[in-house]
Amino acid sequence: MEKALFIIIAVIAVAAALNVLIQRNPLYSALSLIGTMAALSVLYVMLRAQFIAAVQIVVYAGAILVLFIFVIMLLNAPKQQLQIDKQKGLRYLAIPLAGLLLAEAFYVVWRVQDIAMPVVKEGEEAVGTTWSVGVALFTHYLLPFQVAGVLLLMALIGAVVLARREGDK
């Protein structure tokens, strides 16, 4: 049953991801990216990482894609084909790079078969819950957590400085 569900969700995720590439209109691409994100979050739920699943929706489908759509909307993207012809040189670079990425993916799949799956012990079921993520963040990973906070604060201050008009002081 779990496998059947996984296959359905995985097909949706891959189809939506392919649609991101196929669509010519960037807005449609962004919309199908939402589908991919939603499918990924279902996969997280199936891996018992409920917190990550919710965060996936909040951060990607909620925040980042709204931002994407905003940029696309406000830049008024042309519906016609984008100017790909200008960068012909890049096309020759793209093929080996794509090959490299594919090889990497296959290598991971090949290696994963050798690794024994960790057995879920009693009491370890709660690994993906908000509780365990919170405890880990505020004890073991406190420093990285704080550093990330400072980084975001810097971005925030930067945005305020940029948005500030010359006149007001």
Added chain:
Amino acid sequence: MSAILTKLLLVTPDWVRSLTGERQPNVFWAEYVVWPLIQIVIVLFVILTLVAYLVYLERKVSAFMQARLGPMRVGPWGLLQPAADGLKLLLKEDIIPLKADKTVFVIAPIISVVAALVVLSVIPWGAAWATIANVNIGLLFVLAVSSVSVLGLVLAGWSSNSKYSLLGALRSSAQMVSYEIAMGLSIIGALMFARTLSMSGIVEAQQSDGIWYAFFQPAGFLLYMISALGETNRAPFDLPEAESELVAGYHTEYSGFRWALFFMAEYAAMIVTASVAVTLFLGGWSFPGLSLIQDRTIFVLVSIVVFAAKVFALIYAYMWFRWTWPRYRYDQLMELGWKWMIPAGLANIVLTGVWYVLALPESAGGLFGFMQAAPGQIDGRLVPTTAGKLYFVVTGFIISIPIMWVLLATINRRSRDFNLQEQRQLQMQLRRERLEKSASAQEADGTP
């Protein structure tokens, strides 16, 4: 009490199990497929009917507040008005503007409605079997999906290819993104007491604490209610569809049933935010004396009625606000969100944390020892004693609120948000000083 209820939670009724013919330990289809489907159909039917009647209620409430009668012609007291409205909307011509982006134009109302309805699955409508899914990220799920619902409005506004729609969409997205933050901050205080994100878990926590968290978290409750108004685009925060400026905002170009979908999404979102407020701050389906009912089925049914009554009380308050308060100006709305609500939310979190840690027993690093272990609590959750309850109510009302008041007054000392008397005096004084300064500077320069 709560231990028994935990055991009762999400147990499929016997008749469903006999329907699928499954034995006791192995009830996959009954537990995860058949029974949830039945629940989903019932909840969707009830909520969608309710949405139609909320529109009727809104018209009646507004009418009574303006000394009118409201709809009276269709059926007794106009009770069949929603059916007539629905039929009218179904039969109306479905217009898609010529220059609109057709695909997105069609998808946008669907996103809106789906985002509003999906959330219904995690809300505990009553005790035991009256919850569709008791997931341990319930509240986070509600917030996550509500952050997606912005997309529906933005896409609707953009795809209509009309300036009113686009302006409405831009306003709504800025507003919803800002008020989402305040909403997320306002619930954290109550979560500190509940120590779980599961909606049913929060109700149970309030039961075992023996108090509604609105009493522990008056500021949090207030903040939640205000940001919920902003999040559902209701007056006085209905800037996205301000009819005096934007015709109808993001759904200006929509007609017929597509427009009705947006309307449904708005009222469903109202029910959802009211339900979350009830679950988190008003004890959910629990009520003093409810546990006296012995029969389990009647107990659950009464719990559903209690929940509905609380939700309706809040929805009535929403309607009350809408028909008695004028709309905010856009800059006032944003300043209220960012300069008042968010600092207040952060202050509430810090203060609640301080009170909570102080109240812990000394073995847990606290000072007063107002918390004690109780049977049947998850993850060693501590329950406040009677003195502890009093302590939290006093800190919540008498200490936290004045501190936040002073803090907000200090932060916003120089802002001109609401033209308050004192602020205006201060602004005038500052302006006078500036003028004097520039006058004296000009004199020193010797230039006219």
